[in-house]
Amino acid sequence: MPKKRYHHGNLRLALIEAADNILASSGIEGLSLRKVAQRTGVSATALYSHFADKRELLAELATRGFEQLSVSMSEQGKARGAGESEMVGLARGYVLFAINHPALFRLMFGSGIDDLLEFPALVSAGSKSYAMMTDSLAREIADNGSTTSVSVSGTAAWSMVHGLATLINDGRVTPHTCGVESIDEMITQVSGMLIGCQCTGSTGSS
Amino acid sequence: MPKKRYHHGNLRLALIEAADNILASSGIEGLSLRKVAQRTGVSATALYSHFADKRELLAELATRGFEQLSVSMSEQGKARGAGESEMVGLARGYVLFAINHPALFRLMFGSGIDDLLEFPALVSAGSKSYAMMTDSLAREIADNGSTTSVSVSGTAAWSMVHGLATLINDGRVTPHTCGVESIDEMITQVSGMLIGCQCTGSTGSS
DNA sequence: TGTACATCAGTGAACGCGCGTTCACTGATGTAC
């Protein structure tokens, strides 16, 4: 590929990757179209041949983020240690993705994109991680004969995992506050409590 | 109090309240000093007699937010239903605060303020909610003779409650996806699983 | 009680900045013949 051509070749992909890098290093508020263009070595407006506007670029980033999240979850789900439930593996994949891509994770879940319902690919990619968790959980529950409903357990599991990821990224919990040695141990210990949850159910009566 | 005076009387408080209203209605990205001044009926720069810069105002908002959060938790902790553990009450107070003040909640935990360690009042107010949870949890655990460490249980509990609040605010879970009738039932059901967690501990061996 | 004066809360014009987006354009490319 020669050094300088008028046509880029695959500008769309190059723009996405540049945006991804800027997002990772400067956060969502540091991500401007002008910086994306500059890093790609292209005029500030070349981007409009590939995206309608900024929101469309952000939606693309978020969609790809959800795909990476699913990959991370299923990888860790397969690679889990002996005696660990699949749920713990998925949880580890979820949290590891979040702490390796904090700004992207924030973009995916935060209100960074106004009307995300306008982007069906984003919505469906987003649902996939939840489905992976609840499917796995349904299997565990069936094995255990628990009485707790899958949808409540699924919400609780997703909440715990998502909350842990968020609190770590925001610096609110650390291995030190959790009384363990490493982030990895924190993930394992906390997500290990998930199975305990759906075995015993709530102690609240009423 | 006469209608128009050169000196406001309590401009600092009025600015904080205006900022709070704008935050609630327009979100963090819609909150500018000029709008705060305009809503307060004061020149754009009057604010600088009371705050060093925008960050200081945001830090004040977040600090007050944490104080409100603590109040909500202890109120709901006291008002909990018969048979419910204190933990469930605290969790309900936490989530209700979050969904009643979504933008403020995001400011408090998100990375909206650059160097929040510079604001000791904010840091200590922020720690209080966590302490309330872990203290309550420590009491429950002592009652139950569980073997799980308080710090791991505390992290797990906070994670679940914080995650639920966040996912509700981001529109990722709803009563419908959770298979229940109302937000309130969702809070009760999900946070009710907390006690189950610290009773049984992890099933993971290793 | 009346006056002089220091204090400082609030003013208003102005600054420089980076932003997303528009517009008419230019030039490289691939295809039809």
Place this chain on the structure above:
DNA sequence: TGTACATCAGTGAACGCGCGTTCACTGATGTAC
């Protein structure tokens, strides 16, 4: 194989905007005497 031409990716100047912050200032206030 060579040429004409339609396509459209990428250009560059310009737009209007709202922003945080600065600066020298003004005028209300409370206090000392």
